[in-house]
Amino acid sequence: MRLFILGATGRTGRELVDIALARGHQVTAFVRSPAKITRRDPRLALVEGDPLGVEELSSALPGHDAVISALGPLPRQAMTRTTLLEESASSAMTALPRAGVRRFLIVSSALLFPGGGPVAALLRLMLRPHFRDLKAMENRVRAAAIDWTIARPPRLVAATDERYRAEPGALPAGANLVSSVLSWRAVAAFLLDAAEGSRHLREVVGICR
Ligand SMILES: NC(=O)c1ccc[n+]([C@@H]2O[C@H](COP(=O)([O-])OP(=O)(O)OC[C@H]3O[C@@H](n4cnc5c(N)ncnc54)[C@H](OP(=O)(O)O)[C@@H]3O)[C@@H](O)[C@H]2O)c1
Structure with missing residues (x-):
């Protein structure tokens, strides 16, 4: 596939x-600082651009099979003020149809599932700007006439495993919104599996280890 990655x-x-x-895909990493990516591969194209810029996105997107977004605010912004996810989703939802790209996959958060008790409530309060931004982002994506998939993982951890379980509409059985975790790598594996297999079209999917 020809994949276009935001937040690479x-x-x-x-x-x-x-x-x-x-896995043999062609990858375009659309980033604001290409120098941050030192990896070189004939199938990896580095394109400098602003994920909020509709015109930049529209001209870079044609020819791709899917867009995968893993953008996220800095921790300080997540607690003070951020509209990164809503604005970038809004730009993408305008640019994708213009460029003739139908498939869009994005990372959200399991905190948007209800429940989790007082600890989850406290997290939502501490991260209120980010929580609002996540909700607004999801609303933008869900309203778009494209084949979207929204992944909602719990807390992410560094690990090399790609193991995940996935459940549309909820965290998988036995998972806990506060104590369950997932590796960053497994989030990536889930998104790529969904893109390759055209799975979870127009679904919000809970994923965890
Ligand atoms: N961390 C967790 O435990 C957790 C749990 C559940 C869900 N999530 C969600 O997972 C997503 C991805 O998380 P992550 O930990 O992989 O993120 P990350 O390592 O913090 O990476 C964030 C990415 O977003 C880009 N970015 C940030 N601000 C930007 C801006 N203003 N303009 C353009 N690009 C910008 C960064 O680019 P630069 O390198 O140029 O800054 C980077 O590529 C987030 O949306 C988060 O909500 C995280």
């Missing part, structure tokens, strides 16, 4: 690039 310099994004190349 981040922790999920780097794993996306790594697994996608290992």
Whole structure:
């Protein structure tokens, strides 16, 4: 596939690039700082651009089979003020149809599932700007007439395993919103599996280890 990745310099994004190349895909990493990516591969194209820029996206997107977004705000912004996810989703939802790309996959958060008790409530409060932004982002994506998939993982951890379980509409059985975890690499594996297999079209999917 020809994959277009947003957030390719981040922790999920780097794993996306790594697994996608290992699986033989053509990858375009659309990033604001190409110098942050030192990897070189004939199937990896580095394109400098702003994921909020509709015109830049529209001209870089044609010819791709799917867009995968793993953008995320800095921790400080997540607690103070951020509209990164809503604005980038809004730009993507305008640019994809213009460029004739139908498939869009994006990382959200399991905190948007109800429940989780007082600890989850506290997290939602502490991360209120990010929580609002995630909800607004999902609303933009869900309203778009494209084949979207929204992945909602719990807390992410560094590990090399690609193991995940996935359940549309909820975290998989036995998972706990506060104590369950998933590796950044497994989030990437889930998104790539869904893109390759045309799975979870127009679904919000809970994923965990
Ligand atoms: N961390 C967790 O435990 C957790 C749990 C559940 C869900 N999530 C979600 O998972 C997503 C990805 O997380 P992650 O940990 O992989 O993210 P990350 O490592 O912090 O990477 C964030 C990416 O977003 C880009 N970015 C940030 N601000 C930007 C801006 N203003 N303009 C353009 N690009 C910008 C960064 O690019 P630069 O390198 O150029 O800064 C980077 O590529 C996030 O949306 C987060 O909500 C995280």
